Amino acid sequence: MAKKSLVLVVASLISLILVANHAVATEEDNQRERQTRLRDARQCRLHNISPNQPDQRIESEGGVTEFWNEFEDQFQCTGVAAMRNVIRPNSLSLPNYSPSPRLVYIQQGRGLLGVTIPGCAETFESSRGEESFRGSEGERAEQEGRRSRRDEHQRVHRVRRGDLIALPAGIAHWCHNDGDEELVTVSVSDLNNHANQLDQKLRSYYLAGDHQESRGSQRGRQGRWEDETFQNIFRAFDENIMADALNVPEETVRNMQRDDDRGFIVRVREDLSVIRPDEYDEEERRRFRRERNEMAENGLEETLCNVRIRHYLDEPREADFYSRHAGRLNSVNMFKLPILRCMDMSAERGNLLPNAMLAPHWNINAHTIVYITRGEGRVQIVGNNGETVMDDRVRDGDLFAIPQYFASALRAGREGVEWVSFKTSGMPMKSPLVGSNSVFRAMPAQVLAEAFGIRIHEAQNLKYGREHQTMLLPSSRAGFSYRE
Amino acid sequence: MAKKSLVLVVASLISLILVANHAVATEEDNQRERQTRLRDARQCRLHNISPNQPDQRIESEGGVTEFWNEFEDQFQCTGVAAMRNVIRPNSLSLPNYSPSPRLVYIQQGRGLLGVTIPGCAETFESSRGEESFRGSEGERAEQEGRRSRRDEHQRVHRVRRGDLIALPAGIAHWCHNDGDEELVTVSVSDLNNHANQLDQKLRSYYLAGDHQESRGSQRGRQGRWEDETFQNIFRAFDENIMADALNVPEETVRNMQRDDDRGFIVRVREDLSVIRPDEYDEEERRRFRRERNEMAENGLEETLCNVRIRHYLDEPREADFYSRHAGRLNSVNMFKLPILRCMDMSAERGNLLPNAMLAPHWNINAHTIVYITRGEGRVQIVGNNGETVMDDRVRDGDLFAIPQYFASALRAGREGVEWVSFKTSGMPMKSPLVGSNSVFRAMPAQVLAEAFGIRIHEAQNLKYGREHQTMLLPSSRAGFSYRE
Amino acid sequence: MAKKSLVLVVASLISLILVANHAVATEEDNQRERQTRLRDARQCRLHNISPNQPDQRIESEGGVTEFWNEFEDQFQCTGVAAMRNVIRPNSLSLPNYSPSPRLVYIQQGRGLLGVTIPGCAETFESSRGEESFRGSEGERAEQEGRRSRRDEHQRVHRVRRGDLIALPAGIAHWCHNDGDEELVTVSVSDLNNHANQLDQKLRSYYLAGDHQESRGSQRGRQGRWEDETFQNIFRAFDENIMADALNVPEETVRNMQRDDDRGFIVRVREDLSVIRPDEYDEEERRRFRRERNEMAENGLEETLCNVRIRHYLDEPREADFYSRHAGRLNSVNMFKLPILRCMDMSAERGNLLPNAMLAPHWNINAHTIVYITRGEGRVQIVGNNGETVMDDRVRDGDLFAIPQYFASALRAGREGVEWVSFKTSGMPMKSPLVGSNSVFRAMPAQVLAEAFGIRIHEAQNLKYGREHQTMLLPSSRAGFSYRE
Incomplete structure (x- = not known):
């Protein structure tokens, strides 16, 4: 594989150097070539599948996101995109949502996962929120009334090594590594899923954050791959409209929209320990057992809000x-x-x-x-x-x-x-x-014997060689x- | 039809002989360009969405149909087509069906809507049908037996300004403006809907009517946009076969198939007041209340025939x-x-x-x-x-x-x-x-503060600025x- | 595999350097032409549909498989592929599965059909299996323990002229003609079915068998149409891995993987009469009557294993x-x-x-x-x-x-x-x-009269000309x- 990649790299270098075409023309040609290649791949005329490591990465202040090449034939054919996330201790993967459903396997570490389902109640209370809040720099006047309020928010999930997490399309989520080691996850998005009415392209829409390296670079109409994949959508809104909508000072919106160099995983400055849900775990488990199989199409209010999204797979x-x-x-x-x-x-x-x-x-x-x-x-x-x-x-x-x-x-x-x-x-x-549930076992020995042109005792061996x-x-x- | 086939044959012969025909080449180029543009749009790589007015129209005797440009990126990406219909007083939109489901909003006026569901009973009786029938020019001999029969037909719906109408794919319908002002509707068809196994193209198949302006013009293989969009399918059948199938004189079929200059919305010559369903409205409403949520997959006979298709949205x-x-x-x-x-x-x-x-x-x-x-x-x-x-x-x-x-x-x-x-x-x-069901509200204030690099009291403002x-x-x- | 990749890489380098390579260009042009044609067809811009006979065939020792041209516009638009199978008396269509669901109509003859559903029990016992087994050449030592076992396998279905058979996607099946005349079937595969996550292409994956004519011919990247359509997947596995997996001697796997000239329908050498299910038929029929409508999504174990796949249509x-x-x-x-x-x-x-x-x-x-x-x-x-x-x-x-x-x-x-x-x-x-359930019948006569510009008595004729x-x-x- 390595050899092949090298050769390919050389080839594309050569073509870059030798072909004295105009930049635009080349780009268009490449686009067309890529299109054709993609179309073939989507047709699953595959002649080669290789086990690969990720070949693209986005660095952030608090971690790294690595991507497998989504344009590879095997992923184009199956319509999926895969990525690996490393969130360092006390770092936060910023809130984002994706146009296609995603399964996440936690390979290492532990963290807190927030999944915000619109219309569901804020059932969690950060009990020590007040203290933490008091401890922050005191702006007395402005929120006198609010100070006594403890912070309420939607459920936070404890996730650990071995968990499989189900993230539905379009649902915003964030994740905080509150453990001592790196939180490593592998995830696969099903881009062809019926939930996605857009095109087959990996995307994550972020409410905050920015590409670390891209500060200062101009983003043209043909954006870099990362820019097409991870985007901050909050920043594109007019600050005046947003301030009006949120009913906050424009300065707050300006702060929220400003470029920063932290990327999409940020180091946490203050203690986030207030939002630990561990104490609920036992009760949860009991409740969930009852909930199984209750997910029905017409009971959204009851089930979508407390639907399980986590399963321990190890x-x-x-x-x-x-x-x-x-x-x-x-x-x-x-x-x-x-x-x-x-x-x-x-x-x-x-x-x-x-x-x-x-x-x-x-x-x-x-x-x-x-x-x-x-x-x-x-x-x-x-x-x-x-x-x-x-x-x-x-x-x-x-x-x-x-x-x-x-x-x-x-x-x-x-x-x-x-x-x-x-x-x-x-x-x-x-x-x-x-094996015991195999197609060979399911067929009469004589059919196997005739099909393969083998003897009847060989057919019997085929059927019962792995009987148990x-x-x-x-x-x-x-x-x-x-x-x- | 025969003429048309001949023209096609000649046309293809010519194009075979004159291989270097520039017009054809240009057309193919255009085709290819359009294809590429469409493919990009379907990929939803949108850089611009504009609010638009319709840019195409089909004039008819009794009204006008206007279309938004279905090839625009925003509609290609979302797989929909939009149109606006104006039916003048005492005019009739001719029976037609569409390969994709369509929602219609009545912006102005009122009318009678007939939706014909195959296999459902003729539950409406035009009580004054006899009189009207007697009043028409008398062909005594032929339908002596039929005259005493009152005309039975499927349900007719009263529709009014503010109604939303649901028209399932493949179901023939017609609409008569029996009010005093123009009946104006806006409708959107979901071309990508699972109901449509054909391609993503707006189409309406008419049982009657014709393009007003197209009389005399030859329609080649590359028809005009309107010809691809609104078609009379009844006319293409052999008159002999149709006469046999319908068991009517061939002259009747010839009359039905003849060109006329009325378009797809026609002025009504006689009184259509016989088919007013208004008196049933109250009873209907009661029955519908019971029917809610009864729509199940396996009870088609009971529910498809009297399914509600109208909802007052204002x-x-x-x-x-x-x-x-x-x-x-x-x-x-x-x-x-x-x-x-x-x-x-x-x-x-x-x-x-x-x-x-x-x-x-x-x-x-x-x-x-x-x-x-x-x-x-x-x-x-x-x-x-x-x-x-x-x-x-x-x-x-x-x-x-x-x-x-x-x-x-x-x-x-x-x-x-x-x-x-x-x-x-x-x-x-x-x-x-x-707002109260927002993603910001659903997240812990501290997560917001860390995500946006803002202070905790700003995060609280974000959450509770629009609390109620x-x-x-x-x-x-x-x-x-x-x-x- | 590695070699092939290298060759491909070299090939693409050469094509980059020698831009004027005629062969490559021509091939690409052909590819592109076909692509364009297919895209148009998939868009259902059809101008001609013709009733056709199959135009491709695969000969086998025990029969013939004929195919309608799947690239014809009418089949591309509808996303289906059609084929006709002739299985000669005492011949066996080898076990295979298909990536799309298939309906089969038995036009002539009778046979035994085995459908192997993974995880279902071996509910059939070939009662005379022992005798037949004893009769075969005696390898005493190896299967002393097994000889007393009667052969158990999954249900075998009797199929006859007039039956319609439903073959779900991905389920392996075989068919034996145990009658006196040719068994002739016509089948249609729905390539666009949601069950198929691959591309729109007719395929059958065979566990045994080979293209009769293709022995000795090299199969390149651009395989022949038959090679893309009917494939032996068992043979491509490493014999060592397969022997290990099946727990049989490598010689057996070699025998199973060897080229033979019998094609995909083979003549049966020994008596297959042991697997006749006829005696169960009456009981079956009674059981099936009870089973109707029991197919539910969550009862797979109970229903998938004894689901009916056959319906007598004549x-x-x-x-x-x-x-x-x-x-x-x-x-x-x-x-x-x-x-x-x-x-x-x-x-x-x-x-x-x-x-x-x-x-x-x-x-x-x-x-x-x-x-x-x-x-x-x-x-x-x-x-x-x-x-x-x-x-x-x-x-x-x-x-x-x-x-x-x-x-x-x-x-x-x-x-x-x-x-x-x-x-x-x-x-x-x-x-x-x-007719009685027609759109004309469902509309008021006056609407028909106005729509078609005909007289009211003609409209009445339209409605009631085929009243009953x-x-x-x-x-x-x-x-x-x-x-x-």
Whole structure:
């Protein structure tokens, strides 16, 4: 892959130098070329899928956001965009919303997540808000009446390593790292989701913040990629209109709209500890258990406001598939986390022991985006024209897409492999070639024998060679007996 | 028809022979240019949205149809087409159906609307039909048996100024202006709606009527815009086949298919007063109240035939948002008018007092098309790349689109402003920046302070500056106190 | 794979440097031309629809698969692909799955159909499996334990002439002709269906089999059309990985992956009679009656596993429309066959007596693909710009598409005509111009008179000329009286 990228870079350099075209013309040509390439990719005529690391980044005062190249064929075909966020301790990811639903997996650290749903009540009270408020520089006169008020706001969610977070499209959210280590998240946005009536492009609309590097640069009509992706929408409003609308002095709006060099993740200057929701956790958990499956289309007021958006995906005891000798799979779909019904997405956490395999299978109704979180393994994907479109080693930090209906197999390396996968269906279905719920098992042995031109006892072996295993296959080379 | 085919054949022969035909080449170039432009627009890379008046019109004997330019970026991005219809007194808009659902707002006048749902019963009887029938020129012999029959037909709806009408895709309808003033309607079609399996193009298929001006002109393969938009489909059928199918003399079909110069809205020659449904209105209203929320997928026979298609949107007492000092908002969504669930559209009627504002907000799940019906105001829209894509005065007759997720603000001028807006969701949701249900209010004050780099008391002002107001904001400059 | 990428990179470098490469340019031009044509077709700017026979075929040892040209405008507009399968006696169509839902009509013969739904139980036991197994060449040692086991597999369906089969996307299936005559099927795939998240292209992924003719030919990046359409995905996997996954000797996998010249329909070498499900048929039928309407989203385990996928469409006693003098229509929609709700497709079987007509009508919510099974007739379709896009004789074996909203009429020839039509909606609705449920009948006679500029008695004739007939119209020329 590295070689290929280099060659490509050289090629584009050469073309930049050699082609003595006018800047505008080149740009137009590039646009057209990109369009054509995108159209092909959207048609999923893929000949190659590579496990990749992010190749673009936006630096901020309080962290870094990295992006996988959304124009790569595999992401164009599956209509998704992936990014990784690092929020440093005591830093705040600024409030923003996105035109497409997004699943976020917390790979490391912990934080507080605020999700603001319009029309829902401010059910949280920052109990120590007063003190903190008193402690700040005292503007007595102006808010005499307000001082006694404790700050009320919508629910804040405690999120931790191993959590999967569901962020619906168009809902503003913010996240504060109140832990001691970096908060690292990986997220996938489903740009083709029915919720998005705009075009297939990753975007986040920020209410605050700015591109750190872009101060002073002019932004023309053909903006840089970052400018098209992360935008401050608050700043574009007329300060007079905003001051009137908010009923605050224009100076406040000017302050809010001013350029700053903090980026989209900022270091927090004061203590945000007032908004910790931890004490509610136990009660919450009980309530949520009752709420399951209550999400119905016509009960928005009751359910949208206290809908669960978080699911702990790393709990070994709640594995959906478990094999002592192969590993485990934890999945979360719209039955476990009802908001996923609206979002039509879901996720899975996988863990394979050394040399174990994930059964070769295809996905019936979803694209799958796989992010390796630990270890390494070998992945084969067979697609489109019956070609092997991927046959690669993958290691932690790699991300790749398996389009719908493409068949894939994964074998763990010597240290096992762990991953989280994101799917573009709220109720994904796999069809494995191998194991107790496989297509081979489901067919008469004689049909298999005739289909493959093999003997009947070979067909029986096909059907019963992994009779008691489902999706998770211990290495058959390890001398372990599967046929007790 | 035969003539037309011949012309086409000749035309294609010519173009085959004269390969270097400049006109053709130019046309193809234009086609390609338009395609590219459309593709960009569909990608919603908008840099400018303008409030516009219609720029195309079809004249008819009994009225005028005006169209906003459907190829403009804002309409291509949002996938809608808008038009305004003027039907003169005692004129009839001819029966037609459209490949996409359409919402119609009656801006002025009153009329009778017939919507023909296949398979539903003829529940209306024109009680004075006999007399009228007797009065017509007497063809005794032929319909002796039929004369005693009173004319039965499907329900006819009384529609009036302030009504919103829901016209599902593919359902034929007609409208008669039986009032004393012009019947003026504004309508928006959702071309991207799931109901439309064809392409994104405004079309109306007429069972009768013709383009007034197009008599005598040859229509080639590249028809004029009007010919692609409004078509008579009845005329294209073979007269023999139609006569056989309808079991009427061929002469009748010839009469039905003949060219006439009346256009698609015709002056009525005889009295149509027989079909007035007014006397049923009271009973209807009672029945409809019971029907609410009964629209279910599996009860088509019961509900599709007497489904409500009309909602009075101008009733001040039924406002969803009301502020004595700012104005009011009346909305109709799929809960109020169940047919909107199938159509996945909805509408809102707004009224702002002088200098009042509609809170800056974005739409979570819908595009919005705004038509100004009275007064004037100032609109700001911030979109795509965080740019201000619109900052304009709007006045009555202007129409513009606010794409999904784009943030907008509206301030009324000195005489206030009124509008109707059409949305591409059956249950649209707004997320306001300001007011009691705003994203600022929903966030902890400290998060706001850190996000915007402002002081805590400024953040408190942000949250509570419009504490008791929702969407409708009286001018804060007017000296009115919002914080009683 | 790596090699291929390198070659590609080099190729693109060369093409950058040698700008005047003719081959590349030509290919690109062709590509672009096709793209443009497809885009127009997808935009449904159709000027001509023709009834066609298949124009491509894949020969196999045990039968033939024929394809209608999927790039034709009518199929691009409607987003469907059609094919005809001939499976010879005692031959087996190999296991495969498709990225889009497919409806199959059995035109001739009978067979056994296996549909493997992942996670469902193996509820069928091949009772004579043992014998057959014993009869095969004896490998004693290896499967001593397994021999006493009778072969268990998922349900096998008996299918017969006149059946309509619903094959959901992504579900592997196979079919064995155990009858005495050729098994002939016609099927239509809905490529634009929401189930398909890939591009609009007909594909079948086979677990076994190969293109008969393609042995020895190199398959480049621009594969032949067949290679893109029918693919063996099993063969592309690494034999070592597959052997490990299946827990079988690598030799078995090698046997399964080897090229053979049998194609995708193979002759069966041994007796497959063990898997006949006929004895269950009566019980099944009773159970299914109970199951109707039980298909709900949240009961997958209970219903997906024993969902009905078959409906007998040729039963005269179950006709939905019947006229002693005109013919009959049998339809199957999501209410009769609940799986069609998920697939959003449906079908209709029509039978017209000599000279009878199918009422001119348009489809409100579906494209219609018509396949003529017997006799001949005349079809008129009026579309897009009010043009007659088709006016042709059709005869058995012809297939054509009627796009949504396009109006059509069909008159049987002297020997009548029979057809099956496939629709892209689970609950299609027609709007006829003629008959008891027609738009003319639904309108007041006076509106018709004014609309068409005809006399009131002519309008009455329009409404009541076919008063007692619905969709099926006996020839009015035949002297039959419709107005008893």
